[in-house]
Amino acid sequence: MPSTWNNRNLHLSIFGESHGGGIGVVLDGIPGGTKIHLPTLRAFMERRAPGRTSTSTKRKEADLPEILSGALPGGDEDTLIACGTPIAAVIRNTDTHSKDYSQMAALARPGHGDYTGHLRYNGFNDVRGGGHFSARLTAPLVFAGGICKQYLSQRGVEVGAHVLSIGGIGDKPFDPVRVCAADFEAAAARQMPVLDQAAGQRIAEAVEQARLNQDSLGGVVEAAAVGMPAGIGDPMFGGIENVVSSIAFGIPAVKGLSFGEGFGFGEMSGSLANDPFYMDGGEVKTETNHAGGILGGITSGMPIVIQAAFKPTPSISRPQKTIDYINKTDAILEIKGRHDPCVVPRAVPCVEAALAIALASFLA
Numbered sequence: 001m002p003s004t005w006n007n008r009n010l011h012l013s014i015f016g017e018s019h020g021g022g023i024g025v026v027l028d029g030i031p032g033g034t035k036i037h038l039p040t041l042r043a044f045m046e047r048r049a050p051g052r053t054s055t056s057t058k059r060k061e062a063d064l065p066e067i068l069s070g071a072l073p074g075g076d077e078d079t080l081i082a083c084g085t086p087i088a089a090v091i092r093n094t095d096t097h098s099k100d101y102s103q104m105a106a107l108a109r110p111g112h113g114d115y116t117g118h119l120r121y122n123g124f125n126d127v128r129g130g131g132h133f134s135a136r137l138t139a140p141l142v143f144a145g146g147i148c149k150q151y152l153s154q155r156g157v158e159v160g161a162h163v164l165s166i167g168g169i170g171d172k173p174f175d176p177v178r179v180c181a182a183d184f185e186a187a188a189a190r191q192m193p194v195l196d197q198a199a200g201q202r203i204a205e206a207v208e209q210a211r212l213n214q215d216s217l218g219g220v221v222e223a224a225a226v227g228m229p230a231g232i233g234d235p236m237f238g239g240i241e242n243v244v245s246s247i248a249f250g251i252p253a254v255k256g257l258s259f260g261e262g263f264g265f266g267e268m269s270g271s272l273a274n275d276p277f278y279m280d281g282g283e284v285k286t287e288t289n290h291a292g293g294i295l296g297g298i299t300s301g302m303p304i305v306i307q308a309a310f311k312p313t314p315s316i317s318r319p320q321k322t323i324d325y326i327n328k329t330d331a332i333l334e335i336k337g338r339h340d341p342c343v344v345p346r347a348v349p350c351v352e353a354a355l356a357i358a359l360a361s362f363l364a
């Protein structure tokens with residue numbers, strides 16, 4: 001079931017195509033009684049929505065979810081209370097320009113899923129706007145993640161993220177020991193979601209330059225969770241890393257994930273890499289947090305810190321060599337549609353959503 005995800009008591013199923021009637025999600029397993037504050041949920045989804053900044057696609061979608069089931073009015077017009085049964089939501093597509101994709105019925109966008117999708121679905125997949133391969137499908141993921149974030153917050157766990165780098169230009173990383181909810185709020189409040197505003201300015205300029213060059217840039221999102229109780233997770237195949245990976249790789253264009261020091265561990269010695277334990281009053285803590293809050297697949301009680309690497313947006317407007325996969329000929333493709341010159345700023349809430357869904361599945 002490629003568009004269905006499960007861990008423990010939490011189940012998620014995402015449906016739709018970019019230029020079809022709509023997209024949506026069924027989220028099952030959110031405990032009854034969980035409060036859903038609608039303005040907070042909408043503000044979270046707004047951070048992913050297209051057409052809001054110069055670094056994103058010009059496609060403009062209201063992206064307002066219609067909640068069909070699983071939640072009842074919660075006393076005021078801004079609040080719903082989860083019933084504990086499946087929460088279903090649909091988001092209508094409105095701003096579709098399908099004719100931009102007419103030549104893609106046969107010409108494969110290099111770096112995109114057009115050719116492999118054609119093979120996988122025997123030529124019957126909806127190619128308009130990337131169909132089910134479109135990053136538009138991250139809207140329902142972010143809806144589900146927004147509900148999981150609120151559930152986690154009610155359990156004392158906060159999740160946030162920022163752009164760690166784009167095109168090699170870096171933001172200040174999270175402090176893996178002291179990262180806190182105020183860092184998450186600071187990044188979320190910025191149009192370019194970074195911790196260091198000056199770095200954000202340089203990053204925005206680089207993205208604009210890539211757009212003017214008819215090119216695109218990749219980058220890295222860093223996400224963290226604070227307040228996660230110690231002792232949650234499993235060794236082997238049910239670890240926090242396994243479960244986070246299984247959902248985070250569902251975000252299109254994610255090509256690498258790392259936890260804590262990640263690939264940096266390969267260049268460290270044990271005496272530097274090990275996080276010394278100490279007692280802080282009655283609480284077990286570590287002085288450093290290279291482990292990113294996970295040991296043996298199980299939470300240590302320190303902040304969970306992950307990084308997700310995104311490739312540059314495949315759809316760039318300069319002419320590219322490709323093939324016509326129906327007529328089996330070489331061809332040149334010039335993409336006319338509206339695309340993100342860099343997916344990373346809009347991907348920040350997607351990574352937050354993936355981390356929140358994964359962690360919520362261990363607590364729900």
Ligand SMILES: Cc1cc2nc3c(=O)[nH]c(=O)nc-3n(C[C@H](O)[C@H](O)[C@H](O)COP(=O)(O)O)c2cc1C
Nearest residue numbers: 112113133134135252253314315339340343346347
């Ligand atoms: C938030 C977000 C926005 C994206 N926007 C675009 C886009 O405008 N154009 C595009 O070609 N790809 C875009 N992508 C990436 C493609 O959806 C993705 O590269 C493609 O589906 C192929 O999958 P893969 O890169 O995981 O192999 C976006 C990805 C994300 C996460």
